[in-house]
Amino acid sequence: MTFASLGLTEPLLHTLAELEHSAPTPVQTAVIPALLAGRDSVASAQTGSGKTAGYLLPVLQQLAASPRTLEPNTARTLVLVPTRELAQQVCTSLDTYGRDLQARGLAVYGGVSINPQMMALRPGVDVLIATPGRLLDLIEHKALRLTGVERLVLDEADRLLDLGFSDEIERILQRLPSRRQTALFSATFPSAVRALANSLLHDPVRVDIRTDAATAPGILQRAIVVDAERRTSLLYHLVRSGNWPRALVFVATRHRCEQLVAKLNRVGIHAAALHGELSQGAREHALADFKACRLLVLVATDLAARGIDIEQLPAVVNYDLPRSAIDYTHRIGRTGRAGERGCAVSFVSASTEAHFRLIEKKQGQRIEREHIAGFEPVQAAATLAPGATEGGVKGKRKSKKDKLREAAQKSEPRTGLKIRKV
Structure with a gap:
């Protein structure tokens, strides 16, 4: 199997060759054609198996295939991640894989001033990589509208759909267009989270590479x-x-x-x-x-x-x-x-x-x-x-962030998608 056989175009193939990515990983082989075809997807594969490239390469090709003038304060693709470090890493990967293309990417996250991020969003972006809290801050500041999102990716989806982020994810989903392509990626999908994830997808392609980090021979x-x-x-x-x-x-x-x-x-x-x-x-x-x-x-x-x-x-x-x-x-x-x-x-x-x-x-x-x-x-x-x-034993002590989120959940009425504790 080669990257060319998956349907990727020449600019991406040239970049992959320069990066010495000789052949796709199993998760990439399974998910790239599905995403290129516009299918919703849910992919579970071990850490280090190439999931990030598995969704970024199709995103870049789809953007290049349908170029359009960006609308101010909008994004065509939204990638949600649970941590600042992962947001930075995904944005770096986007720049690397898309260096022969014209896609404009931006990572936004908390812990830094919001003003430069608001300025960077003014002309619009092709790919916005965001942590949920900062994304909602930008929406509340009227620096971002989600009405133009064509594709949604949840990276580390099991973490994003658990109790810690459930309220924020619900509020984001309410603002997204109902007609969109959605993809969920994670190394682990507990059964309760998997059932919930399925409610976000339409006729998804399911990819489950069974080997995980706990049993990997390496x-x-x-x-x-x-x-x-x-x-x-x-x-x-x-x-x-x-x-x-x-x-x-x-x-x-x-x-x-x-x-x-x-x-x-x-x-x-x-x-x-x-x-x-x-x-x-x-x-x-x-x-x-x-x-x-x-x-x-x-x-x-x-x-x-x-x-x-x-x-x-x-x-x-x-x-x-x-x-x-x-x-x-x-x-x-x-x-x-x-x-x-x-x-x-x-x-x-x-x-x-x-x-x-x-x-x-x-x-x-x-x-x-x-x-x-x-x-x-x-x-x-x-x-x-x-x-x-x-x-280190689960349930013995809640973090400060968990306590604040639970308090916010109790004080704010919930509507729309109901995400239960898992």
Whole structure:
């Protein structure tokens, strides 16, 4: 199979050849012809499988095939994403794939001044990549109208359709034309979200590439048993003895993120934090330094688990276990991308053993427990007080953002599409 056989035109084929993209991935093979034909689509495939190109290439070709004068403060294609970092990444990919075409793209997101984004929208854009909150801000400022949207893409659709974004997505959908092409992409589609997603689509093409990050052969998964208070010392040991040029370390909270970064830097391990309460500039700087190998360790909350593409990342560490099996899949999918090999390490303490077993059950696999010499655990699960946990267990504590959104949901009447909690 070649990109030419999928129906892509010469300008895109020329760019793909220059980028040394020799052949389409399975998800691209399945979804590109469907999108070019104007079909709605829902695609589930592992992280790093080429989903972004899978929807951007058809979008660029469709725009080139039907050029038209842009109307002020409008967009022809809307791509919704859950994070600022993913918005920037998709916009960069759009510029890369569309460099031989004339499509005008723009990424808009919070954490930065809205005024430059309002100015950039005045002449209209071909492709608008947006986080939901900032998109609604622009609409409320009368800087954007969605009446001209011809195509809607939800990237990381399962995250966009869950409780955290449901109210914002509902308000956006109410403003979109009913006649449009819609495509949903994600590495995971829980059954409840899948049923809800289907209500947004008309006679969709369904693409389900079964292999996901949790079972991908390129990712070596390890579960190391260690007492909670010794995780930091074990992380020092692994970073230094594993010869990792870089490691992405996931923690449960902003406070834990900052605390661990400070400890790493004190022992000479160059580290930085990435979480939602940093300024946009600080987030961009940390991610750029990590991608450029100027950092040895990036300590992040689940902000970095969704869609962020870091080439040749050798290791991911779950310092705190993720809240759910779905989050586990997205986290470890940051390594072992695009045919590379990677390692995903999870720290399992006595208080989190039961939660990790639940993750294993949801993934349909068992990961052998390891003991590292010098870090053998002293605590046992049976000795802990009932209900004791070490963080990261789903449902134990809501984030500040979740609490604010729930309060807004209760105070604002809901109409139109009803999106239930999943």
